Amino acid sequence: MEQYGNIWPHGLLVAAIVLLLQLVASAHILRHKDDVRAAVAWIGLVWLAPLFGLVFYLLFGINRIERQAKRARIRRGLPARKDLITDPDGPTLYDALPDAPNRWHAHGRLAGRVTGHALTLGNEISPLEGGRAAYDAMIDAIDNAEHTVALTTYIFQADQAGRRFIAALARAHERGVEVRVLVDAVGTLYGLRPVTNLLRRRGIPVATFNPARLSWRLAFFNLRTHRKLLIVDGIKGFAGGMNIRKHHLEDEDGGQRVRDTHFSLKGPIVSQMMEAFADDWAFSKKEELGGEKWLPTITITGTGPGIPARAVPDGPDEPRQRTAMIMESALASARQRVQVITPYFLPEPALVVALKQAALRGVEVDILVPAKNNLPFFMLTALSGARQLVEAGCRLFLSPPPFDHTKLMIVDDDWVFFGSSNWDARSLKLNFEFNVECYDRTFAAQMTDWVHGRYETALEMTRDDFRARPRLHRAMGRLLWLASPYL
Incomplete structure (x- = not known):
């Protein structure tokens, strides 16, 4: 009984601490979760499985990445994103297509306010059949780069598709082009040989997005970059859903393994693409990419609005979906x-x-x-x-x-x-x-x-x-x- 008497105060203290943490976590959930289903699920987990629920919420329920992204933008001299509804400065759909139906003008207004990006005019956008045709166009652009190459992707494997990109990036680096490559941490696990090591051996600056480490980053390891962007000289870009891996190439019989569609882009929309890459790179490497070299002024050529387009970068660091x-x-x-x-x-x-x-x-x-x-x-x-x-x-x-x-x-x-x-x-x-x-x-x-x-x-x-x-x-x-x- 004496032993139980000694344990009892300690157990009571632990229970009190756990109860306090449950109350604090619940208050944090109610304050920060906008989705009632998510709030109910997290609160239920915290109270029904106290120790597991508290640790799990601490690791995966708190959006620390928003704070890190905000600090990265402040270091670059850019305003931190705020949950404010404002119209971005720049062209609107009225400037491009004044006779468009009112519903599209209203939609354009919403898209501008949600993204913070103005509509860009004078763009050229072409679809590329996924696979060899798209890869050939991208590698040709890298081979013709004069100043900069920025590449980010979810999966980048060191197979027959990836090795062609590694060689092209190395050639660009050797002739004095500034190259930056960003690959998702989970995406690097798809191949037996991490492509990041092969790029570093060639002297190419490369970063892994959200690597799994026993640090604060582990708390949002579940948040991945799924973006697939290639920007060359700040004036030509490629975007879509294609990763860099052999699955997009023909099989041994010449048939398609995977069907996909990628896009080639020219015009002011490329500047918005580069801004998104620069945000991710600053977050991952704390290096700022700016100035005319990385973000040159793009002059619209030709007459007419071209293809009016707007970039929609999105992620858990944004104030709204x-x-x-x-x-x-x-x-x-x-x-x-x-x-x-x-x-x-x-x-x-x-x-x-x-x-x-x-x-x-x-x-x-x-x-x-x-x-x-x-x-x-x-x-x-x-x-x-x-x-x-x-x-x-x-x-x-x-x-x-x-x-x-x-x-x-x-x-x-x-x-x-x-x-x-x-x-x-x-x-x-x-x-x-x-x-x-x-x-x-x-x-x-x-x-x-x-x-x-x-x-x-x-x-x-x-x-x-x-x-x-x-x-x-x-x-x-x-x-x-x-x-x-x-x-």
């Missing part, structure tokens, strides 16, 4: 047709509602996803969530192999959205992504023609098809669907 808001606004602006192509389709409730509303208004909503996904069990989950969309009037198409990694959205042959974001919670909440929105009927028509054949060869999933699915698949899909916010 930019990409999701712009997608929802575009769906609300749709009047005739919406085409969505994505490899990973697990939209959050707000996007599901927006898709349903568009379909119920009479808009043709066509969603194209791969029939066979590269992630195990993903399609079981996706189909489980997509059934309600088909019942509301959306059309779901399953594209046959090869696996289609394209990320594209086209609305009314007026508006095109492309980049690195998937339609899932990871892309829209946790990843650092980069997308581009374009307002141009000619370009939209070109992209509609570009994807027409994919819809022609795809299989539409009807209501009867959903009902005919095996019960085991439906049951597994619903169980996995519960974890969809974390997939």
Whole structure:
């Protein structure tokens, strides 16, 4: 009894400390979480599994990366991002297309306020068929670089595709071009030989985004850069969804392993691309990239607005979910047709509602996803969530192999959205992504023609098809669907 008497005060003290920490964590959750579902989940975890919940929230529930990004911007002499709604200085859709429907002017105003970026005019944007054609164009641009090369990607493997880029970057570095390469920490794990080591041996400045270390960085290791950007001399850029790996090249029989679409960009939009890279580089290496060398003044050539476009960089360091808001606004602006192509389709409730509303208004909503996904069990989950969309009037198409990694959205042959974001919670909440929105009927028509054949060869999933699915698949899909916010 004497032993228990000695333990009792200590146990009471520990319980009191844990209770205090639970109260502090709960107050922090209520103050900082805007999503009621996330707040309820975190509070439940903190109170039902106190020790585990507190540690887990400390590591993964607090957005420290926002503070680090803010400090990086302040070091560069830039204003810290604030949760203020202001119109950016620069062109608007009225300057480019004054006769555009009012709904697009309203959408453009929202996009400018959400991103903080003005619309850029005089751009040239061309789609590149994923694989060898896109890689050849990118390597040719690196070989013709005169001043700077900035490359960031999620996956960069040292295989037959990656070695060509390593060689091109080394050639540029040897002739005096300033080269910077940023690769995601998780993306480097896809290859047996980390490409970062091979680049360092050639003297190329390279950084790993959010490396896993036993430090403060471990607290947001789950936050990844999923951006795929190449900027050459600050005037030519490439963006889209393509990683650098052999999967985008032909197989031994000359067939496609993966289908994808990347984009070549010229014009003022490239400056917005470079600004996004400079932010990430300053965060990772604390080196500032600025001045005419990295951000040259871009003069618009030719007449007319070119393709009016705006960069949409997004990430957990931003005060609001930019990409999701712009997608929802575009769906609300749709009047005739919406085409969505994505490899990973697990939209959050707000996007599901927006898709349903568009379909119920009479808009043709066509969603194209791969029939066979590269992630195990993903399609079981996706189909489980997509059934309600088909019942509301959306059309779901399953594209046959090869696996289609394209990320594209086209609305009314007026508006095109492309980049690195998937339609899932990871892309829209946790990843650092980069997308581009374009307002141009000619370009939209070109992209509609570009994807027409994919819809022609795809299989539409009807209501009867959903009902005919095996019960085991439906049951597994619903169980996995519960974890969809974390997939």
